Amino acid sequence: MSTMLQCMSHTPIKGYFDPPAEVVAEVAALVEAVAEEVERFDPQVIYLFAPDHYNGFFLDLMPPFCIGMAATSVGDYTTPAGPLSVPRDIAEACAEAVIARDIDIAFSYRMQVDHGFAQTLQEVLGGLTRYPVVPIMMNAVAPPLASFRRARQLGAAIGDFARGRGQRALFVASGGMSHNPPIPRIATATDPEVIERIVAGRNPTPEARDARQQRTVAAARAFAAGESELHPLAPAWDRALIRDLCARDWSAIDAQRNEAVTEAAGASAHELRTWVAATAAMDAASGARWDASERYYRPIPEWLAGFGAISGYGRATH
Numbered sequence: 001m002s003t004m005l006q007c008m009s010h011t012p013i014k015g016y017f018d019p020p021a022e023v024v025a026e027v028a029a030l031v032e033a034v035a036e037e038v039e040r041f042d043p044q045v046i047y048l049f050a051p052d053h054y055n056g057f058f059l060d061l062m063p064p065f066c067i068g069m070a071a072t073s074v075g076d077y078t079t080p081a082g083p084l085s086v087p088r089d090i091a092e093a094c095a096e097a098v099i100a101r102d103i104d105i106a107f108s109y110r111m112q113v114d115h116g117f118a119q120t121l122q123e124v125l126g127g128l129t130r131y132p133v134v135p136i137m138m139n140a141v142a143p144p145l146a147s148f149r150r151a152r153q154l155g156a157a158i159g160d161f162a163r164g165r166g167q168r169a170l171f172v173a174s175g176g177m178s179h180n181p182p183i184p185r186i187a188t189a190t191d192p193e194v195i196e197r198i199v200a201g202r203n204p205t206p207e208a209r210d211a212r213q214q215r216t217v218a219a220a221r222a223f224a225a226g227e228s229e230l231h232p233l234a235p236a237w238d239r240a241l242i243r244d245l246c247a248r249d250w251s252a253i254d255a256q257r258n259e260a261v262t263e264a265a266g267a268s269a270h271e272l273r274t275w276v277a278a279t280a281a282m283d284a285a286s287g288a289r290w291d292a293s294e295r296y297y298r299p300i301p302e303w304l305a306g307f308g309a310i311s312g313y314g315r316a317t318h
């Protein structure tokens with residue numbers, strides 16, 4: 001059974017407000033190259049680890065992790081709306097295997113996902129329905145968050161499950177790296193409208209969604225101009241995390257404390273738990289016979305993102 005790992009940042013600001021043309025072209029070339037590799041690999045199943053940004057999951061009921069047995073993209077920013085091709089039997093068996101390992105994940109038969117999933121599906125994975133995909137949502141916006149250690153254990157359980165199935169499996173993470181887009185937090189929110197939106201803001205009007213997206217784009221413009229209170233990008237921290245993941249230094253990964261991650265790299269650096277889970281899944285599915293390396297890294301303030309990518313290739317030992 002062959003395996004592949006692709007971890008990459010997402011940023012929905014792309015197209016609304018962009019860095020210099022050479023940076024846009026560099027990222028486009030990266031995306032295209034990874035998409036071609038995926039096409040050549042021709043996965044039989046994709047395990048896609050991604051966060052949500054208060055578009056599909058809210059504080060009325062926020063799970064640390066959720067596997068979708070069926071899922072639909074809400075179509076925020078420039079991403080397409082519509083159903084994903086979730087192989088329900090595989091997703092169900094995966095949830096069963098994970099829960100049997102004492103990782104008590106949630107599951108949904110009508111999961112809504114946002115650009116966290118949809119941008120990567122659209123740009124890297126051939127669209128929402130090109131391949132069978134098991135979507136795994138990891139809460140990265142609403143503290144208290146599960147630990148990096150738990151993300152690693154979740155990934156390992158899914159990787160073992162994938163190996164047991166013997167299918168050509170692609171593990172994908174969408175998110176990170178250091179960044180801090182203006183996502184409200186219940187601890188500091190005071191505006192009742194904002195509180196309502198993060199507690200129970202499912203299916204907003206198109207106007208409300210657009211207003212929110214325009215605020216994010218405005219924040220990116222201010223951040224790029226150096227006129228922003230948002231946490232700065234943290235290239236040195238990002239590169240160290242890339243090194244730890246590629247080296248499979250699980251004790252270093254497990255030692256990451258949530259407060260320290262926020263402090264060093266901004267609140268949305270927590271999206272990197274998707275990289276942790278996908279890499280741990282790859283490791284479990286591939287045994288010792290795989291390698292990962294840094295594919296790309298650049299801090300891109302216009303996109304509010306420490307933008308990185310790692311790729312890994314392997315062949316399972318049985």
Ligand SMILES: O=C(O)CCc1cccc(O)c1O
Pocket residue numbers: 010011012013053175176179181182183213216268271303304305
């Ligand atoms: O709309 C939002 O809530 C956040 C949008 C957003 C911006 C930059 C990087 C990201 O990873 C991201 O998700």
Ligand SMILES: [Fe+2]
Pocket residue numbers: 010051053116175176268271
């Ligand atoms: Fe994000």
